[in-house]
Amino acid sequence: MIKKYYLLSPGPTPVPADVLSAAAEPIIHHRTSEFSEIFMEVTEGLKYVFSTKQDVFVLTASGTGAMETAVISTLCAGDKVITINGGKFGERWGQICQAYGVEVKEIILEWGEPYSKEQLVDELKANPDVKAVFAALSETSSGTVYDIQGYGEVLAQSEAILVVDGISGLGATPCPMDEWKVDVLVAGSQKSFMIPPGLAYISFSPKAWDFVEKSTLPKYYFNAKKYKKSLGKQTTPYTPAVSLIIQQKKALELIKSLGLEKLFEHHRILGDATRAAVKAIGLELLSKSPGNILTAVKVPAGIDGLKLVKTMQGKYMAYIAGGQDPYKGKMFRIAHLGYMGGFDIIIALSALEMTLSELGYEFEGGSSLKAAEDILKENWE
Amino acid sequence: MIKKYYLLSPGPTPVPADVLSAAAEPIIHHRTSEFSEIFMEVTEGLKYVFSTKQDVFVLTASGTGAMETAVISTLCAGDKVITINGGKFGERWGQICQAYGVEVKEIILEWGEPYSKEQLVDELKANPDVKAVFAALSETSSGTVYDIQGYGEVLAQSEAILVVDGISGLGATPCPMDEWKVDVLVAGSQKSFMIPPGLAYISFSPKAWDFVEKSTLPKYYFNAKKYKKSLGKQTTPYTPAVSLIIQQKKALELIKSLGLEKLFEHHRILGDATRAAVKAIGLELLSKSPGNILTAVKVPAGIDGLKLVKTMQGKYMAYIAGGQDPYKGKMFRIAHLGYMGGFDIIIALSALEMTLSELGYEFEGGSSLKAAEDILKENWE
Numbered sequence: 001m002i003k004k005y006y007l008l009s010p011g012p013t014p015v016p017a018d019v020l021s022a023a024a025e026p027i028i029h030h031r032t033s034e035f036s037e038i039f040m041e042v043t044e045g046l047k048y049v050f051s052t053k054q055d056v057f058v059l060t061a062s063g064t065g066a067m068e069t070a071v072i073s074t075l076c077a078g079d080k081v082i083t084i085n086g087g088k089f090g091e092r093w094g095q096i097c098q099a100y101g102v103e104v105k106e107i108i109l110e111w112g113e114p115y116s117k118e119q120l121v122d123e124l125k126a127n128p129d130v131k132a133v134f135a136a137l138s139e140t141s142s143g144t145v146y147d148i149q150g151y152g153e154v155l156a157q158s159e160a161i162l163v164v165d166g167i168s169g170l171g172a173t174p175c176p177m178d179e180w181k182v183d184v185l186v187a188g189s190q191k192s193f194m195i196p197p198g199l200a201y202i203s204f205s206p207k208a209w210d211f212v213e214k215s216t217l218p219k220y221y222f223n224a225k226k227y228k229k230s231l232g233k234q235t236t237p238y239t240p241a242v243s244l245i246i247q248q249k250k251a252l253e254l255i256k257s258l259g260l261e262k263l264f265e266h267h268r269i270l271g272d273a274t275r276a277a278v279k280a281i282g283l284e285l286l287s288k289s290p291g292n293i294l295t296a297v298k299v300p301a302g303i304d305g306l307k308l309v310k311t312m313q314g315k316y317m318a319y320i321a322g323g324q325d326p327y328k329g330k331m332f333r334i335a336h337l338g339y340m341g342g343f344d345i346i347i348a349l350s351a352l353e354m355t356l357s358e359l360g361y362e363f364e365g366g367s368s369l370k371a372a373e374d375i376l377k378e379n380w381e
Numbered sequence: 382m383i384k385k386y387y388l389l390s391p392g393p394t395p396v397p398a399d400v401l402s403a404a405a406e407p408i409i410h411h412r413t414s415e416f417s418e419i420f421m422e423v424t425e426g427l428k429y430v431f432s433t434k435q436d437v438f439v440l441t442a443s444g445t446g447a448m449e450t451a452v453i454s455t456l457c458a459g460d461k462v463i464t465i466n467g468g469k470f471g472e473r474w475g476q477i478c479q480a481y482g483v484e485v486k487e488i489i490l491e492w493g494e495p496y497s498k499e500q501l502v503d504e505l506k507a508n509p510d511v512k513a514v515f516a517a518l519s520e521t522s523s524g525t526v527y528d529i530q531g532y533g534e535v536l537a538q539s540e541a542i543l544v545v546d547g548i549s550g551l552g553a554t555p556c557p558m559d560e561w562k563v564d565v566l567v568a569g570s571q572k573s574f575m576i577p578p579g580l581a582y583i584s585f586s587p588k589a590w591d592f593v594e595k596s597t598l599p600k601y602y603f604n605a606k607k608y609k610k611s612l613g614k615q616t617t618p619y620t621p622a623v624s625l626i627i628q629q630k631k632a633l634e635l636i637k638s639l640g641l642e643k644l645f646e647h648h649r650i651l652g653d654a655t656r657a658a659v660k661a662i663g664l665e666l667l668s669k670s671p672g673n674i675l676t677a678v679k680v681p682a683g684i685d686g687l688k689l690v691k692t693m694q695g696k697y698m699a700y701i702a703g704g705q706d707p708y709k710g711k712m713f714r715i716a717h718l719g720y721m722g723g724f725d726i727i728i729a730l731s732a733l734e735m736t737l738s739e740l741g742y743e744f745e746g747g748s749s750l751k752a753a754e755d756i757l758k759e760n761w762e
Contacts, residue, residue: 001643001646001647001650001651001722001723001760001761001762002639002644002647002720002721002722003722003723003761004720004722004724004725006724017398017401020398020402021401021402021405024402024405258383262382263383265382266382266383269382270382315761316723316724316761317722318724339383339385340383341382341383341384341385342382342384342697343385343387343697343699343728343731343732344385346727346728346731347724347727347728350724350727350750350754351724353751353754354754354757354758354761357754357758358758365747365751365754365755366746366747366748366749366750366751366754367747368747369731369747369750369751370734370746370747370750373731373734373735373738373746373747374746376735377735377738377739379382380382380384380696380697380735381382
């Protein structure tokens with residue numbers, strides 16, 4: 001049989017065909033007015049998605065590069081910070097900080113457990129000298145969304161800044177930077193921004209910018225001040241990934257034409273449909289606070305989770321994500337993020353049904369698809 | 382919601398992403414050795430799909446242009462022919478012949494009815510002066526495949542030639558030109574050849590070539606002799622669609638790597654799955670001899686067939702085909718042709734289920750998907 005490849009992972013995500021083909025457009029030099037015009041249109045579009053009046057800087061880097069920029073552009077050696085670690089990416093905040101000699105008070109959560117703003121208030125009371133709190137909007141390893149709005153309210157009352165990893169969540173689930181008082185917000189191009197990986201985005205509140213001015217951690221490529229200075233000249237400090245920026249212009253046109261509110265609703269529908277579908281065949285969610293970015297599902301008892309993921313990815317070429325250590329083989333993750341449609345979920349579920357049936361799991365064939373269809377069809381507007 | 386466009390029609394058909402992007406390659410001049418190398422590789426690849434040792438000519442035209450080439454390059458004014466008309470495209474053979482003063486004995490079949498080689502024997506006995514028989518491998522308007530092998534056996538015993546419209550069928554269902562004694566075989570690029578529309582292909586047996594030598598019908602652009610002469614110089618008589626030829630080279634690489642036998646089996650599986658699925662929700666096939674190219678399904682009683690097609694195409698953007706006059710509103714057609722995978726069928730069926738449910742048809746939700754999955758998963762190799 002002809003087998004097509006379906007990207008159903010929480011990054012990279014599918015890219016619209018007209019955005020893909022934009023990469024074949026002639027490469028223009030990045031020190032030209034022609035490039036500057038495209039570049040400024042992109043940064044304006046990014047401000048729309050970030051819901052901020054502040055500058056959004058474009059880094060030629062993966063999302064982790066923007067996370068590092070957030071740390072090293074705002075802090076000083078010996079600063080104390082809180083990191084909320086509910087999975088692989090929460091853990092990464094701590095690792096980056098520690099690499100630069102920042103003292104980390106790490107809040108280690110069970111994967112999928114929420115963390116309330118009240119808990120954060122208590123933690124800050126116990127650690128009044130904290131300079132920053134690092135959180136994730138959506139923890140990609142567990143499919144959990146956190147209460148960024150609540151954390152913003154808490155930190156607005158303190159001297160500390162709130163730094164948020166919005167890499168998988170921004171654009172798919174609400175996180176209005178200015179309104180929610182997020183001080184540093186980080187994003188990546190290969191998620192809801194609907195282009196290939198290679199660009200990362202970052203923005204700083206005025207409060208965070210005071211930190212930037214005082215920051216003494218060593219930095220060069222990831223120095224936010226350089227990006228600000230270059231943006232004043234309508235360009236980037238280093239040669240940017242021109243073709244990706246051209247693609248981002250194209251994809252932002254789509255994003256703006258749909259509108260953020262509709263995109264959130266879109267992801268909500270896909271999330272609802274996926275959750276209802278997996279529950280319909282007796283599967284359990286990993287997260288107690290599941291987001292609409294991806295759905296992490298526990299592998300049912302008696303089923304080989306590694307084989308499940310391998311079969312879906314290898315045989316059916318439905319490239320969902322497996323569980324990351326320590327949940328390897330214990331869960332799998334179906335993304336509904338970025339340029340996905342209702343039928344992408346149907347494909348993921350159909351591949352899941354065929355795989356589960358092959359692995360001997362007992363369920364009523366077609367019933368997860370029926371459950372998803374019921375929600376999709378009600379909302380198909 | 383984000384809505385993606387799914388091409389599920391029997392032409393144009395989906396084009397692989399790397400074939401699409403090949404269209405963005407620099408356009409080369411068609412009177413260069415560089416082009417000739419590509420062009421000759423394409424014509425060799427076409428011979429493989431046609432299963433012939435004869436030349437296959439590349440026309441920059443739609444499939445109908447190749448049909449016209451078949452008529453006007455082989456016949457003389459006043460010649461008498463038989464056309465087997467089981468639908469829109471069988472009818473077209475007659476219309477082209479009549480436009481050139483060819484006398485047509487038209488065999489008008491109910492759509493979906495087969496036509497046996499024994500019937501053809503009788504028809505030829507009644508019309509011994511016939512110069513050619515025009516048939517279709519797969520009649521796209523009804524999803525019916527005809528017994529080309531049988532017709533070839535019959536005509537090999539006569540002076541007349543067998544001219545076959547392989548536009549939607551060739552490459553998806555067997556029709557080895559030399560072995561089955563097809564005298565003129567016609568194909569189109571936008572079907573199983575996996576590229577966009579714009580190129581048509583035609584090949585002549587030695588027996589047919591004798592007809593070409595004697596043909597007196599007026600012709601210029603569609604003169605087979607010019608294509609033969611130019612092919613000797615490794616080029617085309619008129620400026621060809623260079624980018625499409627470059628794409629065809631790329632797509633033929635995929636076709637050759639899969640192999641014809643596997644492609645036939647692939648289409649057989651998709652056809653079986655689709656037929657089983659629609660039957661599982663109580664729907665009926667139109668054709669008594671359904672092919673694996675597309676499945677024509679009768680609209681169930683009480684359901685508005687025009688609305689069904691409009692909803693699938695417009696709301697769910699699952700672009701299946703409706704019925705053509707006189708079956709408009711009475712049937713719809715799901716293609717499983719060319720670069721389709723198992724999940725393309727799943728998408729078509731899921732859109733069908735959501736649409737039927739919306740239109741008030743009663744059935745068990747998910748059951749068509751289950752039926753398709755059962756066949757797909759058994760065969761997913």
